[in-house]
Amino acid sequence: MTGWLSRRSLRWRLMAVGLAGVAAALLVSGLLLYAAMTATLTRSVVDDARSSANAVAALVNAGRLPDPLPLSGAQVVQVLDAQNRVITSSVTADRLTPLVDADERATLLTGRSIVVAGSRAALSGELQVVGLGAGPAEHRVTVVAAVPTADLETTRRVVRVLLLVLFPLALAAMALVAWRVIGAALRPVDELREGADRIGAGPSVDERLPVPPARDEISALATTLNRMLDRLGSAQEKQRAFVADAAHELRSPLASMHTQLEVADRLREGSRLPADLLPEVDRLSGLVEDLLVLARAGGDSTGRRTEDVPLTGLLTEVASRCAGARVPVEVSPGPRGPGSHGPVVRASRPDLVRAVANLVDNAVRHAGSRVVLAARATSAGAELTVTDDGHGIRAEDRERVFDRFARLDEARDRDSGGSGLGLAITRELLRHNGARIVLEDAEPGVRAVVSFGHR
Numbered sequence: 119m120t121g122w123l124s125r126r127s128l129r130w131r132l133m134a135v136g137l138a139g140v141a142a143a144l145l146v147s148g149l150l151l152y153a154a155m156t157a158t159l160t161r162s163v164v165d166d167a168r169s170s171a172n173a174v175a176a177l178v179n180a181g182r183l184p185d186p187l188p189l190s191g192a193q194v195v196q197v198l199d200a201q202n203r204v205i206t207s208s209v210t211a212d213r214l215t216p217l218v219d220a221d222e223r224a225t226l227l228t229g230r231s232i233v234v235a236g237s238r239a240a241l242s243g244e245l246q247v248v249g250l251g252a253g254p255a256e257h258r259v260t261v262v263a264a265v266p267t268a269d270l271e272t273t274r275r276v277v278r279v280l281l282l283v284l285f286p287l288a289l290a291a292m293a294l295v296a297w298r299v300i301g302a303a304l305r306p307v308d309e310l311r312e313g314a315d316r317i318g319a320g321p322s323v324d325e326r327l328p329v330p331p332a333r334d335e336i337s338a339l340a341t342t343l344n345r346m347l348d349r350l351g352s353a354q355e356k357q358r359a360f361v362a363d364a365a366h367e368l369r370s371p372l373a374s375m376h377t378q379l380e381v382a383d384r385l386r387e388g389s390r391l392p393a394d395l396l397p398e399v400d401r402l403s404g405l406v407e408d409l410l411v412l413a414r415a416g417g418d419s420t421g422r423r424t425e426d427v428p429l430t431g432l433l434t435e436v437a438s439r440c441a442g443a444r445v446p447v448e449v450s451p452g453p454r455g456p457g458s459h460g461p462v463v464r465a466s467r468p469d470l471v472r473a474v475a476n477l478v479d480n481a482v483r484h485a486g487s488r489v490v491l492a493a494r495a496t497s498a499g500a501e502l503t504v505t506d507d508g509h510g511i512r513a514e515d516r517e518r519v520f521d522r523f524a525r526l527d528e529a530r531d532r533d534s535g536g537s538g539l540g541l542a543i544t545r546e547l548l549r550h551n552g553a554r555i556v557l558e559d560a561e562p563g564v565r566a567v568v569s570f571g572h573r
Contacts (some may be wrong), residue, residue: 124473129304133296140292147283155277160246161269164231167248170195171263176251178259194239194264197252198223205259211239217262218247225253226565227260236266243268264369306330307471310340317347372403424551429493436474445485447478450492460493461500463570465551473547475502476540477566484508485563500570507563516557516564520545 126134147213170193177183178197185206194217194521195208202220209212217238218226225232226249236243243263253259306328326347330342376399433449440447441525458463463470473492485506494504511519522542548555548568558565 128307129297129300132300136296136300137289137293141289144285144289148285152274152277152281156274159168159273163246163265163267163270164248167193167263167265168250170265171248171250171261174261174263175250178252178261179222191264192266193239194242194245194266196262198260198262200258217245217264218249222247223249223260223262224567225249226262233267234264234268236268241266241268243271246270260392306332306336306340310336310343316341328437369403372399375399377402424464424466426458426462427465427470428462429500432467432470432474432493433493434504436471436478439475440478440482440489443482445482445488447482447489450490459568461495463500463551463553464572465553467549469551473544473568474502474504475567476544480540481506481508481564481566496569496571498571502568503565504568505560505563506566507560510559510562511557511564513559520555 170189174183174187174189174195174197178186183197183206187206187208189195189208189210192210193208194211196211196217197205197207198216198218199205202211202216202223204211211217215238216223218232218234222232222234226247231248234245234247236245239245244267246267247262247264249263250261251258252261275381309328309330313325317325317327323486325341326344329336376396379396379399380390381532383396424570429448437447437449478489478491481504483538485508487507490505491502492501492505496503520541522539545555551570553568553570555566555568558567
């Protein structure tokens with residue numbers, strides 16, 4: 119039970135613990151109520167029988183014992199002699215057969231009450247019997263008075279039924295109330311969770327957690343977390359600014375170095391050193407440009423200009439730029455046929471062009487024979503895919519490749535010249551345009567799936 123309960127939600131656990139406590143309290147209180155009521159009713163029946171016995175004993179002591187005894191109702195009274203024979207009785211009692219035997223009469227004379235079968239007095243149910251000694255010592259008799267317990271049993275049965283019916287109903291009602299109350303109490307927590315899930319997944323970098331209006335612990339937690347997000351956002355902004363400034367400052371020295379190496383190479387100065395250094399300088403320049411793009415992509419997207427972008431047309435444009443690539447890049451016509459612009463999304467066209475171009479460049483480097491681009495409409499919006507037939511990526515590495523400067527070991531030789539920032543840039547650009555990207559197994563190769571929501 120503990121293992122099952124530990125896998126439930128907090129709402130379930132709180133309700134289960136609360137209801138368990140309430141159920142235990144109801145059970146204990148119900149048992150106590152039933153026991154107290156039974157004891158009270160039994161005492162009332164015994165007192166009634168004892169009152170009748172006292173009245174008859176008074177008549178015996180006064181020497182005025184009538185026959186039959188002047189008692190009304192369902193009470194059964196007998197006067198027994200020392201040999202346990204019936205001297206007189208009420209009209210409801212047997213005048214020949216004693217209600218109790220000798221041993222039971224001895225028990226009654228100690229002041230205790232007993233319960234006997236009602237059949238002894240031709241009645242249904244049971245009888246609560248008391249006894250009392252009366253008369254002079256030489257002619258001592260025993261007054262036996264009995265009261266039927268049918269009404270007592272009926273009352274006890276009704277109470278049992280009520281407890282068995284009302285307690286579960288009360289527990290069910292309390293469960294419903296507790297579910298609603300706990301849900302209302304935890305709603306701010308759900309809002310915090312949903313807000314935390316949105317932060318970092320959408321284009322806005324300034325989104326914060328909702329703060330409940332109540333001045334309670336959850337409100338204080340939301341405020342504290344928002345302050346932490348402010349500090350993290352400030353630190354990230356400073357880091358982004360540093361990367362952008364450093365990359366910007368490196369552009370001029372790198373451009374100067376590139377120019378000087380080209381001049382030295384044309385003038386045949388420095389033997390083969392200028393020709394050997396030019397590719398490395400070009401690679402370093404590309405890395406600087408990628409850092410600048412990544413720094414800009416990680417910033418706020420509120421200033422980006424968006425437009426309606428036909429995805430099939432976008433893929434055709436990117437594929438035309440790869441006409442001289444190592445492997446052919448093809449655009450699948452899709453279900454709407456050739457010439458169709460396919461689904462249209464609202465986004466920044468330059469961002470999408472750069473993101474898809476990065477995906478295509480990465481696919482071309484790893485493809486075996488071709489790269490296929492496709493776009494289609496989905497129930498959630500639109501989707502474009504870039505598929506290669508290369509060696510593929512292990513499932514555990516499909517998320518890691520989006521990290522900055524991530525390079526898989528098996529791709530280092532074939533991916534020479536890459537900066538390790540292409541996929542990181544792609545994910546940032548797509549995130550700021552409301553899209554998400556995942557990598558899937560294409561068997562063989564890898565399929566990059568970019569999903570857009572409804573406009």
